Amino acid sequence: MSSLKPYDAVLLLSFGGPEAPDEVMPFLENVTRGRGIPRERLLEVSEHYQHFGGRSPINDENRLLLANLREQLAAAGVDLETTPVYWGNRNWAPFTTDVLREAHEAGARRVLAVVTSAYPSYSGCRQYREDLAEALVTLAHEGRSMRVDKIRHYFDQDGFLQPIADSIREGLGSLPAGSRIAFVTHSIPDAMDDASGPDGNAYTTTHRQACEAVVSRLGLDTVPEWDLVYCSRSGPPSQPWLEPDIGDHLAALKQAGAPGVVCVPIGFVSDHMEVVFDLDTEALEIAHDLDLPFVRAATSGRAAAFAQTLAALVVERAAAERGENPDRPSKAGPGPWHDVCPAGCCANLRNPDKPAACGVDWVLPIDKPVQSGSPAPVSR
Structure with missing residues (x-):
């Protein structure tokens, strides 16, 4: 074993x-x-x-x-x-x-x-x-x-990327030639993207790396045009969030003469509410009203x-x-992500001092001693 x-x-x-x-x-x-x-x-x-x-x-x-x-x-x-x-x-x-x-x-x-x-x-x-x-x-x-x-x-692993590529290829096969790919993820405030990862903008950067890796796996003679767009914005209009929204993007594709679109929920592991409502319900209805052929690709989770x-x-x-040196494969971006989050990684903009486990700066913030004979209550 x-x-x-x-x-x-x-x-x-x-x-x-x-x-x-x-x-x-x-x-x-x-x-x-x-x-x-x-x-x-x-x-x-x-x-x-x-x-x-x-x-x-x-x-x-x-x-x-x-x-x-x-x-x-x-x-x-x-x-x-x-x-x-x-x-x-x-x-x-x-x-x-x-x-x-x-x-x-x-x-x-x-x-x-x-x-x-x-x-x-x-x-x-x-x-x-x-x-x-x-x-x-x-x-x-x-x-x-x-x-x-x-x-x-x-996001950079075969088992996440390949099922998405397989589903896109199938979807394109049911659409007119020249159809485009709309990769979709959950919109977040611009400021949250700016603070994501240890150096900023990791959210959008890693999504684009995943999109590029998926497209490279399609194996098609002609590489479809693709875009990264967003869904499920929930902030006030005065707060900048990542754009364009999938609905606005579908309208722009129709105006540009796109013959069809494969909608790819690349930001989601499985069919969350954002997928079944924002994409399968709202985006599908928008595409139908635009008379734009629309197929939704599967998520990887199943x-x-x-x-x-x-x-x-x-x-x-x-x-x-255990101190071994295992292989660390990465199929998107410059290499494998860190195991342990650096200090300040993906900062909490509302409460910067809120403790977060699984990081180099995590220490259990209570004075009460833990039971003897147990590992130290820290995560590194």
């Missing part, structure tokens, strides 16, 4: 979503707590969920990914009895703190997190790290000492190759922590 030592458990960590109509508003309040979002805006967004019976697709997608990840780790020789795989969410049940408490009660003291976000940014990385820090503080106050690390970003990539990164990180 293959060992994941020094890790005792793996945590699949995701965003979370409601699964019934009466859960929608409490979920949205969790997501936006402390951000001053008007209730009117929450009610507007809640209608997106009610359009699908009050149930987000994300939890079912994560249940499938959890099963696939367990299968791929077992295929890699990992003993899931001694190193179990848990699933927790930031914003809805099963909550991160509850799952880590369950893992601790089962004997886990050192956990490796797999976050369902492929790119660096505050919302895609540091905010998860902040939630992990909060969970570790809560557990430490209960006398539970744990350490949590996370795998590196995987592909066996994607779970295999995540399992490989888990094994890679465990080997590195």
